[in-house]
Amino acid sequence: MTESTKYLLSEDRLPKAWYNLNADLPVPAPPPLHPGTGQPIGPDDLAPIFPMAVIAQEVTAERWVDIPEPVREVYRLWRPSPLIRARRLEKALGTPAKIYFKYEGVSPAGSHKPNTSVAQAFYNKQEGVKRIATETGAGQWGSSMAFAGSLFGLEVEVFMVKVSYDQKPYRRALMETYGATCIASPSNLTHAGRAILEKDPNSNGSLGIAISEAVEIAASRDDTKYALGSVLNHVCLHQTIIGEEAMMQMEMADDSPDVVIACTGGGSNFAGLAFPYIRENLKGGKTRVIGVEPASCPTLTKGLYAYDFGDTGKLTPLVKMHTLGATFMPPGSHAGGLRYHGMSPMVSHVKELGLMEARAYHQTECFAAAVQFARAEGIVPAPESSHAVKGAIDEALRCKAEGKAETILFNLSGHGHFDMQAYTDYFAGKLKDNTYAEADLQAALAELPKVG
Amino acid sequence: MTESTKYLLSEDRLPKAWYNLNADLPVPAPPPLHPGTGQPIGPDDLAPIFPMAVIAQEVTAERWVDIPEPVREVYRLWRPSPLIRARRLEKALGTPAKIYFKYEGVSPAGSHKPNTSVAQAFYNKQEGVKRIATETGAGQWGSSMAFAGSLFGLEVEVFMVKVSYDQKPYRRALMETYGATCIASPSNLTHAGRAILEKDPNSNGSLGIAISEAVEIAASRDDTKYALGSVLNHVCLHQTIIGEEAMMQMEMADDSPDVVIACTGGGSNFAGLAFPYIRENLKGGKTRVIGVEPASCPTLTKGLYAYDFGDTGKLTPLVKMHTLGATFMPPGSHAGGLRYHGMSPMVSHVKELGLMEARAYHQTECFAAAVQFARAEGIVPAPESSHAVKGAIDEALRCKAEGKAETILFNLSGHGHFDMQAYTDYFAGKLKDNTYAEADLQAALAELPKVG
Numbered sequence: 001m002t003e004s005t006k007y008l009l010s011e012d013r014l015p016k017a018w019y020n021l022n023a024d025l026p027v028p029a030p031p032p033l034h035p036g037t038g039q040p041i042g043p044d045d046l047a048p049i050f051p052m053a054v055i056a057q058e059v060t061a062e063r064w065v066d067i068p069e070p071v072r073e074v075y076r077l078w079r080p081s082p083l084i085r086a087r088r089l090e091k092a093l094g095t096p097a098k099i100y101f102k103y104e105g106v107s108p109a110g111s112h113k114p115n116t117s118v119a120q121a122f123y124n125k126q127e128g129v130k131r132i133a134t135e136t137g138a139g140q141w142g143s144s145m146a147f148a149g150s151l152f153g154l155e156v157e158v159f160m161v162k163v164s165y166d167q168k169p170y171r172r173a174l175m176e177t178y179g180a181t182c183i184a185s186p187s188n189l190t191h192a193g194r195a196i197l198e199k200d201p202n203s204n205g206s207l208g209i210a211i212s213e214a215v216e217i218a219a220s221r222d223d224t225k226y227a228l229g230s231v232l233n234h235v236c237l238h239q240t241i242i243g244e245e246a247m248m249q250m251e252m253a254d255d256s257p258d259v260v261i262a263c264t265g266g267g268s269n270f271a272g273l274a275f276p277y278i279r280e281n282l283k284g285g286k287t288r289v290i291g292v293e294p295a296s297c298p299t300l301t302k303g304l305y306a307y308d309f310g311d312t313g314k315l316t317p318l319v320k321m322h323t324l325g326a327t328f329m330p331p332g333s334h335a336g337g338l339r340y341h342g343m344s345p346m347v348s349h350v351k352e353l354g355l356m357e358a359r360a361y362h363q364t365e366c367f368a369a370a371v372q373f374a375r376a377e378g379i380v381p382a383p384e385s386s387h388a389v390k391g392a393i394d395e396a397l398r399c400k401a402e403g404k405a406e407t408i409l410f411n412l413s414g415h416g417h418f419d420m421q422a423y424t425d426y427f428a429g430k431l432k433d434n435t436y437a438e439a440d441l442q443a444a445l446a447e448l449p450k451v452g
Numbered sequence: 453m454t455e456s457t458k459y460l461l462s463e464d465r466l467p468k469a470w471y472n473l474n475a476d477l478p479v480p481a482p483p484p485l486h487p488g489t490g491q492p493i494g495p496d497d498l499a500p501i502f503p504m505a506v507i508a509q510e511v512t513a514e515r516w517v518d519i520p521e522p523v524r525e526v527y528r529l530w531r532p533s534p535l536i537r538a539r540r541l542e543k544a545l546g547t548p549a550k551i552y553f554k555y556e557g558v559s560p561a562g563s564h565k566p567n568t569s570v571a572q573a574f575y576n577k578q579e580g581v582k583r584i585a586t587e588t589g590a591g592q593w594g595s596s597m598a599f600a601g602s603l604f605g606l607e608v609e610v611f612m613v614k615v616s617y618d619q620k621p622y623r624r625a626l627m628e629t630y631g632a633t634c635i636a637s638p639s640n641l642t643h644a645g646r647a648i649l650e651k652d653p654n655s656n657g658s659l660g661i662a663i664s665e666a667v668e669i670a671a672s673r674d675d676t677k678y679a680l681g682s683v684l685n686h687v688c689l690h691q692t693i694i695g696e697e698a699m700m701q702m703e704m705a706d707d708s709p710d711v712v713i714a715c716t717g718g719g720s721n722f723a724g725l726a727f728p729y730i731r732e733n734l735k736g737g738k739t740r741v742i743g744v745e746p747a748s749c750p751t752l753t754k755g756l757y758a759y760d761f762g763d764t765g766k767l768t769p770l771v772k773m774h775t776l777g778a779t780f781m782p783p784g785s786h787a788g789g790l791r792y793h794g795m796s797p798m799v800s801h802v803k804e805l806g807l808m809e810a811r812a813y814h815q816t817e818c819f820a821a822a823v824q825f826a827r828a829e830g831i832v833p834a835p836e837s838s839h840a841v842k843g844a845i846d847e848a849l850r851c852k853a854e855g856k857a858e859t860i861l862f863n864l865s866g867h868g869h870f871d872m873q874a875y876t877d878y879f880a881g882k883l884k885d886n887t888y889a890e891a892d893l894q895a896a897l898a899e900l901p902k903v904g
Binding site: 004005006008010011073074076077078084088106108109110147150151169170171172173174176177178179371374375376377378379380417418420421423424427 | 562
């Protein structure tokens with residue numbers, strides 16, 4: 001009999017609900033606080049920028065949240081996504097371990113991000129919103145939101161960090177193909193943008209500034225709301241469809257993971273795969289859960305667990321998370337999607353509860369792993385996802401050294417077709433393993449707000 | 453009950469054989485001729501550049517050719533590919549027609565090309581070949597051959613047309629990620645290349661020159677063979693897995709196409725989807741079969757059906773096909789994969805037998821169709837595939853005008869993630885519908901060899 005390579009679920013097995021880990025944790029995650037009062041924020045504080053359905057999901061205590069049928073209908077364009085057994089990689093490594101990966105790069109935007117952008121577009125449309133304002137760094141989130149907006153008939157305005165706007169015209173072209181408007185940030189459209197431009201007309205921009213611009217636009221227009229692509233509870237919730245599908249597929253494979261691995265930037269693709277497994281661990285399961293982050297921006301491994309702002313401009317509510325400080329400027333790397341000073345409060349809480357492990361890698365070792373993976377399995381990973389690939393290969397090599405036939409499952413959160421410059425730089429020996437100065441980290445941490 | 457979006461086949465339904473239309477045609481296709489003698493060529497003439505198994509497939513009269521298990525094993529990385537019902541596009545068009553598309557962009561290289569590159573890599577490896585030399589224009593074929601080579605442990609040398617080598621570094625990076633060597637053509641590595649460079653040191657290169665270089669390398673080295681990505685019978689054969697899968701999937705959908713549409717450059721993705729339907733038509737089926745080509749390179753609609761060379765350098769055997777003349781230089785367009793002076797001899801023969809229709813479109817109308825498709829279905833088509841999209845939309849609008857609920861099936865042969873510059877140019881109004889001068893066409897046709 002032929003051994004299976006892919007495990008595909010038919011459309012009728014597409015999950016009907018997202019999973020909320022908050023319902024099962026022994027201790028609830030600390031609430032977000034109002035930066036002015038230091039008191040927990042309520043739905044009204046968020047109403048200017050998010051639709052009520054999304055706010056309700058942010059704070060829900062329900063274990064399962066139904067996925068609306070119009071969202072499932074869009075999901076079916078690419079979901080259920082495949083679970084693939086990486087037999088060729090196993091062979092190349094000479095490991096007794098079995099390696100599986102869940103492949104989220106099959107989405108139209110090429111990553112896991114549409115799992116939440118589609119849901120957010122639906123809820124906004126349902127509440128009569130006309131326009132979504134959002135930000136994007138390298139463009140993964142912006143193109144996912146543009147895709148979702150086009151399907152639900154929402155205008156999408158994307159504030160794109162200026163240096164990426166100039167250097168990554170193809171991601172911008174993808175957003176425009178979906179009908180979105182792309183604006184280089186800082187821009188003249190907002191107070192926040194104009195304030196930066198007055199000081200520095202040639203500012204390269206930053207994700208923090210772009211967030212401030214998008215939030216300002218959303219808060220100042222009645223017909224416009226804001227959307228965020230990671231970090232928040234509702235985003236992690238929407239991503240759990242990854243893990244729920246993976247569990248069914250591992251069952252099809254008559255197998256079950258000893259180790260689950262995903263990369264962590266804001267935390268959402270990790271949460272998506274891992275939270276369902278953490279639920280099972282809370283009921284007695286023994287799956288190790290590992291988050292892999294860049295050594296240049298090591299939130300979980302070097303950050304403090306403290307209340308901090310989500311943006312550099314310090315406009316957002318305070319959330320308790322692993323943070324390098326809102327003013328910390330991570331050194332450049334090609335894994336732009338992991339270059340964030342903070343971490344999902346839910347993922348941070350899970351880490352504090354001892355329900356996950358974390359480790360950090362430098363980018364060149366991740367690209368080496370990505371190239372080995374591409375030559376064995378044919379798929380070129382996104383630079384972000386290459387961190388999970390490296391984590392999986394290291395675990396497989398540990399199994400080899402220990403003579404253990406463990407089962408490893410990792411999340412290949414996106415393909416690298418829009419990131420080939422990074423591979424070119426890697427082959428040319430131009431990639432640097434940038435590190436930050438310890439003094440800069442300490443300076444940023446010293447600015448943490450004194451609350452909570 | 454929910455209506456289905458995707459029709460997925462489980463791995464155990466992956467076809468076990470390719471289909472050879474030659475076995476069922478009422479008249480056999482005219483044989484290739486030796487350019488010196490004017491006599492039909494034999495296997496020995498091709499042995500220096502192709503492995504014997506491939507030569508045997510080129511001339512086989514068998515109806516079905518078994519797909520070797522190691523090839524099926526690699527196919528399973530992405531095959532069976534999905535058949536998707538384009539319900540959102542139907543709604544956007546307001547058509548009573550049902551539109552389905554077979555999506556080949558899910559392959560690791562992003563197009564249908566790996567269906568044959570994997571097979572060719574397997575047969576070469578089996579016969580002890582160490583290295584494949586091939587050419588590529590925009591890079592779709594080169595990256596597909598690089599991918600297949602990496603999986604079977606073959607070195608791959610790709611002669612890439614110099615203008616693309618310089619302008620499309622990301623396709624080149626993809627080939628290098630798979631471990632292939634990419635050489636700007638014309639190069640100093642071959643007589644053919646040096647001859648061109650002596651006349652014009654700044655030559656931009658052409659597909660014809662790159663073919664000559666790759667063939668020369670293959671013919672001059674014992675351990676090296678040549679691989680072609682379209683046109684030839686064995687390539688069309690390997691691509692029929694597309695149509696064989698589509699037929700099973702249309703059955704799952706309890707439907708059957710009235711019209712089947714694919715774009716035609718060398719002809720292989722068209723052959724892949726259409727030939728199985730033509731087989732059924734020969735047994736009494738009534739499916740219309742339409743090939744769509746660029747108006748700037750209108751082989752099937754404006755070319756002569758005559759014996760001609762496959763390359764500009766006039767080194768290949770003579771094949772009877774629809775041709776604009778081997779020295780015809782098609783004007784520039786973003787659908788580089790359709791920019792070829794000739795057409796698959798099999799597809800040409802099918803056209804002469806009246807078993808298919810052909811039509812030509814300009815590129816701007818194809819991009820307009822592609823953008824409409826992307827905004828409805830989320831997938832950004834490759835510029836080549838956009839010709840099939842335009843054909844399908846036109847048929848759907850005809851159905852609307854005639855009030856007919858026909859079923860349309862088209863081949864979405866690849867995604868456009870490496871072609872975003874074309875979309876940028878389209879939105880900027882910079883795309884031109886280039887046409888050729890009639891005098892240039894007539895001059896090229898006047899050079900057709902006097903044989904056959």
